[in-house]
Amino acid sequence: MADKFSFDIVSEVDMMEVENAVNQSQKELANRFDFKGSKASLELNKNDKKITLVADDDFKMKALKDILEGRFAKRGISLKSLDYKSQEKAFEGYIRQVAEIISGLPSEKAKELAKIIRDSKIKVQTQIDGAKVKVISPKKDDLQQVIAYLKQVSFSLPLQFTNYR
Known part of the structure; x- marks a missing residue:
């Protein structure tokens, strides 16, 4: 595991x-x-x-x-x-x-997204990697909480969640 x-x-x-x-x-x-x-x-x-x-x-x-x-x-x-x-x-x-x-996450939008995730107080780590933001956690439940939280937040760009592992 x-x-x-x-x-x-x-x-x-x-x-x-x-x-x-x-x-x-x-x-x-x-x-x-x-x-x-x-x-x-x-x-x-x-x-x-x-x-x-x-x-x-x-x-x-x-x-x-x-x-x-x-x-x-x-x-x-x-x-x-x-x-x-x-x-x-x-x-x-x-x-x-x-x-x-608009396609891709510009760096300022990626930083804004990482800040939104940090402000949610869910215990995850974020990394900005070019045109994507990687969210890392030891618990799958925390990742699912982040996805649910981001779907509720009105962000200025359309977001997709990929490479869930």
Whole structure:
């Protein structure tokens, strides 16, 4: 029997599911009556992990976001993984907005997560290892307590728990 148990906390997004969600959004956009004759569009840049939304006005931009977020939800992708940048004017009076897809735990978010775990007063150790946080304890029950606690806490990124040993 091992004397220490552990698991990793990561924040990953399945880019294939994102691509499918964007494709479904584009199909819905083409079929929606309120977007007939509109230059509204959704475009995914897989290399930069960005989605560019272009709409005629604020009302259509909100509808475009609703379509995209609905497809993300149906595909099981957390909406926390979308980081909307500010709207900007595009060509001929259109509005453009970029949504970055957040994948991985940046170091400041990993530190914040480790602090949340320390503040929970559960007797575990945390190690920040690149884009993941490793949680170590001699008791499996403590690890399960940490997972349950983190599921209750509203963290700004979607969290997955992997490599449970």
